[in-house]
Amino acid sequence: MASVILQTRGLTKTYAGVTANTDVDFDLPAGQIRALIGPNGAGKSTFVGMLCGRIEATRGTVSFDGQDISHLPAHRRIALGIAYTFQITSVFAGLSVHENVALAARRAGGSAARVADVLNRVGLADRAGQVAGDLSYGHQRILEIGMGLAQNPRLFILDEPTQGLAESEIADFKALITGLKDTTILLIEHNMSVVMETAQYITVLNQGQILAEGTPDQIRADTHVQAAYLGTEDA
Ligand SMILES: Nc1ncnc2c1ncn2[C@@H]1O[C@H](COP(=O)(O)OP(=O)(O)OP(=O)(O)O)[C@@H](O)[C@H]1O
Ligand SMILES: [Mg+2]
Secondary structure (H helix, E strand, O other): OOOEEEEEEEEEEEEOOEEEEEEEEEEEEOOOEEEEEOOOOOOHHHHHHHHHOOOOOOEEEEEEOOEEOOOOOHHHHHHHOEEEEOOOOOOOOOOEHHHHHHHHHHHOOOOOOHHHHHHHHHOOHHHOOOEHHHOOHHHHHHHHHHHHHHOOOOEEEEEOOOOOOOHHHHHHHHHHHHOOOOOEEEEEOOOHHHHHHHOOEEEEEEOOEEEEEEOHHHHHHOHHHHHHOHHHOOO
16 A cells, blocks of 8 residues: 555544534545545535644644644645645635746745646636636636646645536546646545546545545445435535
8 A cells, every 4th residue: 555645643623612523533645536525514624724734723633744744834834745725716816827826836835837837737828817816716716726736736635626617627627636646635525426536535524523434436335424425415
């Protein structure tokens, strides 16, 4: 088995009275595409927020490549190679598409030479000069993915990247994600076709805890998962 690039132990988050994650032990092998699924409010965004350093854990540890990063601020985690896109789109609306991607590349200490390459890969090359705030919602989401890729991440965390995308854009997204080499991916996704077609392994979160983990086939066949989640999905 590949080495574990990301590991959590006992990871817990309590917001004033609300426990969003309880004692999550999670192992992600290097190079894997992992989907993180679960009902609304299961604690998925909180979990990845603690991985990338945006949300401070109440207790527990996060290790990346064997190093305890539990107390590193977000920018230090980015410098180590952890990129993430938010559930809520967060491009710089007043800057051009090109400038957004260039800023992201620089944030990770990378060169701006990647920008043209990234814009080509995500299909935004012909909009490079456009002001990001003028893009459609779907294109803004794609721009965010490009901003993550520009950081040349070792671990790329995406929080519901296909939400609001058109079918053709979702198809392009699947191809983009499965075509990435040397990047470990943790993907929060409600769209089951994206999950089942891109993920090698799935973690199901329910009420802040891991309910099940397995291959797409195993998760599809899991009656506990069906009861908690899949049965209620219309996707
Ligand atoms: N800043 C906050 N303050 C208080 N409670 C919060 C905060 N953020 C999240 N929560 C609560 O923590 C729980 C987990 O929320 P979280 O956003 O992590 O779930 P999620 O699985 O990402 O849900 P969704 O699928 O709707 O995005 C929910 O009960 C939510 O209301
Ligand atoms: Mg969420």
